[in-house]
Amino acid sequence: MADRMFNVLFLCTGNSARSILAESILARDGxxxxxxxxxGSHPKGIVHPLALKTLEHFGYQHEGFRSKPWDEFAVPGAPVMDFVFTVCDNAAGEACPVWPGQPMTAHWGIEDPAAVExxxxxxxxxxxxxxxxxxxxISTFAALPIRKLDSVAxxxxxxxxxxxxxxxxPRPNVA
Incomplete structure (x- = not known):
C-alpha cells in the first residue's frame, strides 16, 4: 500500500514569485x-513573468500557475495541509488563517527577487x-524521514x- 502524500502550502504576500517557485520545485522534486x-495574503493576481522564465530555464513546470488568496485553503473542502511554509518575511509576520488539520509550520524566508531593480x-x-x-x-525537506521523526524533532x-x-x-517566528 502506498504511503499517503503530504500536502504542502507555500505562502507569500503577493503569490507571484517565491511561493510559485516553491510550488513548482516541490511538485517535481517531491x-x-x-x-x-x-x-498569498494579498495576491497580486498575476505570476511574475521572470518566475515563469526561471522555472522554464531550469526545466520545471512553468504553466498553469495563478496568484491566489490563502483563504482558498482555509475553507471547508480545501485540501488539508500537513505543512505550511512562509517564504517571505511579510507573510511570516501576518496573522494567518486557522488551517484545518493544524499543519506544521516554519518560516523559510528568501529575499524577494521581484523587488530587485x-x-x-x-x-x-x-x-x-x-x-x-x-x-x-526543498531538497533538504524532501530528504527528511518525516514519518520517523516525532513532531518536536x-x-x-x-x-x-x-x-x-x-x-x-534570522526571524525565529513561524507562520
Missing part, C-alpha cells in the same frame, strides 16, 4: 510524496538565486531548513 500549493540580467540573476535557495530548502528540522544559505532574515 513527486509521489508531496502535493504542493501556493497562495536593475538591468534585465541583474533581475534574472536574482530570480535564479531565489530558485537555487528554494530548491536547496520535525519542527526543529523545519526551522533549521529556514536558516540555510539565502535566508532573508
Amino acid at each position: 513527486q509521489g510524496r508531496f502535493r504542493s500549493f501556493s497562495a 536593475g538591468s534585465e540580467l541583474e533581475r534574472e540573476a536574482a530570480f535564479a538565486a531565489a530558485f537555487r535557495y528554494m530548491k536547496n530548502r 520535525l519542527g526543529s528540522r523545519l526551522k533549521e531548513i529556514g536558516q540555510l544559505e539565502g535566508t532573508s532574515s
Whole structure:
C-alpha cells in the first residue's frame, strides 16, 4: 500500500514569485510524496513573468500557475495541509488563517527577487538565486524521514531548513 502524500502550502504576500517557485520545485522534486500549493495574503493576481522564465530555464513546470488568496485553503473542502511554509518575511509576520488539520509550520524566508531593480540580467540573476535557495530548502525537506521523526524533532528540522544559505532574515517566528 502506498504511503499517503503530504500536502504542502507555500505562502507569500503577493503569490507571484517565491511561493510559485516553491510550488513548482516541490511538485517535481517531491513527486509521489508531496502535493504542493501556493497562495498569498494579498495576491497580486498575476505570476511574475521572470518566475515563469526561471522555472522554464531550469526545466520545471512553468504553466498553469495563478496568484491566489490563502483563504482558498482555509475553507471547508480545501485540501488539508500537513505543512505550511512562509517564504517571505511579510507573510511570516501576518496573522494567518486557522488551517484545518493544524499543519506544521516554519518560516523559510528568501529575499524577494521581484523587488530587485536593475538591468534585465541583474533581475534574472536574482530570480535564479531565489530558485537555487528554494530548491536547496526543498531538497533538504524532501530528504527528511518525516514519518520517523516525532513532531518536536520535525519542527526543529523545519526551522533549521529556514536558516540555510539565502535566508532573508534570522526571524525565529513561524507562520
